Amino acid sequence: MAEEAAGGQSSEIKALKARRGNAQTIRDQFQPLLDDAFKYAIPYRKDTRDDGPGAERVSEVYDHTAIVSAFRFGGKLQSDLVPPGDTFFKLEPGPLVTDEKLRDDLARELDGVRNVIAAALLDGEWDNAFAEMALDLSAGTGAMLILEGEGEKLARFMTAPISEILLEAGGYGDISAIFWKRKWSVRSIRETWPRAKFGTWLSETFEKKPETEVELFQDTVWDPKKKRWVHTVWCEQNDTPLSVKPYRTCPWLTPRYFKVSGEVYGRGPVMLAMPTIRTLNTAQRYTLQAAAIAMIGIYTAIDDGVFNPDHSPIAPGMFWKVARNGGTLGPSVQKFPEPRIDLSNLVLNDMKLGVQAAMMDQSLPPDGAAVRSATEILERVKRLANDHFGAFGRLVAEIIVPLVKRLIEIAYARRLIQYETPIDQLLVRVSVSSPLAIARETSRAQKIIQWVEMTKMLLQERSKLVVKDEEALLEVGRVMDVPQQFIVTPEERERMRQADAQAAAIANAAQLGGQIAPLVQAGAALAGPADAATAPPPETAV
Structure with a gap:
């Protein structure tokens, strides 16, 4: 643990706060784009820090096309890239392994490693975490923390909303630091890190009010000297970190769908379709207003001192007191012309199709009907x-x-x-x-x-x-x-070749023997009588 620095907090916490401040400045420049995405497409992926739990979140949304398409995009990405229940990756020898026997031996060994680590993805937690990350990825950037599990769980997968994450860009366009801030209860902190060294305030709060929430920071940075990722857990109420743990691999997945040069955060289909999404939302709002006008109406009235709109409710069976219903000057009350709703519906349908196309919310034709050829498949x-x-x-x-x-x-x-x-x-x-x-x-x-x-x-x-x-x-x-x-191994193929060669040799020998035997018999039959006449007499016993 680093020595205490001036001001009470340790030097490593002060260094993390400085880097976090720079990352926050970059995030503030990108924040308006994320605000639009949270407002119109993924309102249920924004954290509860500002609105609190149970907020409506869609009070300003008049068209749900972008919200539904975002969910379908996430599901489609998951089924295409990491289908639930399937092993979606392979470990195999690289291009430098050219020897056939060595390549097959290494492939079998890697297949065993693959089966072990793939078991961690089959308990459902990975599928749920990826589904949440895929929603964030529709806006451009996702974030998932992978830590070592306990007991029967090999690993734990936790998806953090991108609104809680700050990223720091590396020198080659990669990610060199990930900063996560979320409110935790003191009880949850103690249960998650039982060996953490609590200061005076945390210890007293844990004893008296364990459900008190504090902002907990989990910062993961790359240490180029140690060639390790360092995961540090800390809070403002403690002078020293609660946990510091190095890893050889980054415990975070921070994918970006598309990326603009010079930006650390990604841009996804939601941002590509955002101009149409905003226009569609506004057009839908005007259409609803036009429909309300068509159903209820807007009325014009002559100020003749008789008709009082404040005492004239719009309801069935009501009678209004007016000066006249006709005549040269016309009726005292007259309905305003209704707007053209059918024209606005044509525009809305075109924009909905545009949003769905931009967010890949277009399914393939049904698989039923006639049998399809291999080319069609x-x-x-x-x-x-x-x-x-x-x-x-x-x-x-x-x-x-x-x-x-x-x-x-x-x-x-x-x-x-x-x-x-x-x-x-x-x-x-x-x-x-x-x-x-x-x-x-x-x-x-x-x-x-x-x-x-x-x-x-x-x-x-x-x-x-x-x-x-x-x-x-x-x-x-x-x-x-x-x-x-x-797949047949090289040893099995060699044994098969030897067996085939032996079988062929036996067959050839049998065929050759079958061809020679009739010739020998035919020759013996032809030479039999002559040989018997000229044969020497049998020997007699003395």
């Missing part, structure tokens, strides 16, 4: 993948790869795996096997199959001089994420 899969192609690389780099690295570190710390497998993408690499990734790889597998088929059709038996059938089909199996237990 392939085209449907490609269309599914094209929605996220622009952001796919960033999503993999900022979600899948750091998630696998983090789970490997946690599993190694829990002694569930023997080695902390390094992911360098050269010797060992992480690849994605979700529907979105398989859709991307489908074209590659299709090219291999088409080339093999074309070569065999043109060269027939001589195609072996050009195509390595076994290697090509093995590569297609890896692309399609076929489990390793269904």
Whole structure:
């Protein structure tokens, strides 16, 4: 623990407060964009710091298209990238592992590591946390904290609303620090960090009023000297940090959907569609006003001293006192012309379709009806993948790869795996096997199959001089994420070749023996009488 600095708080807390202040300044410049996103598209993902729990949140929203599309975008992203219940990533040898036997041995070992760490994603907590993060990601940036679990839980996944997060940009456009602020009760702090050193105020509050809430800061920064991520937990009511823990991998996932050069926060489909979302909301408000005017009406009245609108309620069976209902001067009360609601509906429908298209809220045609060909299925899969192609690389780099690295570190710390497998993408690499990734790889597998088929059709038996059938089909199996237990190993292939060679030798020998025996018999039959006449007499006993 660092020595106490001037002012009571430790030097490391003062350093974190300075970095947090700089991150807050950058966030304030970006905040208006997030405010619009929270107001019109993801109102239920804003923290309760300003409005408190139970706030309505949609009092200024007149059209729910953006809200529904944001939920559908999150669900579509989850089903395409990290489908619940499926293992959506692969650990496999990198391009530097060229020896076939070594590659297959390493693949089987990595498959075991994959099964261990994938078990942490099957208890439902990961699925819930990602669903919440995907909603934030529709606005551009998500944040999820992954810490080591206890007991039967390998890891804990906690999604923080982006409104509670401050980010600090690194030198290469990455994230070098994550600052999280949220109110915690003193009791929850003690239960979460039982070994924390409480000061006088926290100790007394825990004894007298344990449900008192304080702002708790969880700051994670990269230490370039130690080559570690340092996760520090602190609060203003304590002079020293409550917890300081280093990690080899970053405990945060902070994906950005799209990113503008020079900005640390991302921009998502909500921000791309924001001009239309704001216009749609305003147009819907005017349409509702026009509908109210059409149903209830606006009335003009002549100031003749007889009709009093304050004493003329609009209700069935009411009688108004007026000076006249007709005549040369016209009626005392007359209804104002109704607005054209049908024209506004045409504009609204076009804008709704535009918002849904920008937020990828467009489903594929139904899968029923006639049986579809392989080409049609392939085209449907490609269309599914094209929605996220622009952001796919960033999503993999900022979600899948750091998630696998983090789970490997946690599993190694829990002694569930023997080695902390390094992911360098050269010797060992992480690849994605979700529907979105398989859709991307489908074209590659299709090219291999088409080339093999074309070569065999043109060269027939001589195609072996050009195509390595076994290697090509093995590569297609890896692309399609076929489990390793269904792929024949090099040793098994060698034993199969030897067995085939022995069977062929036996068959050849049997065939050769079958051809020689009739010749011998035929020769003996032809030479029999002559040989008997010239044969020497049998020997007699003496």
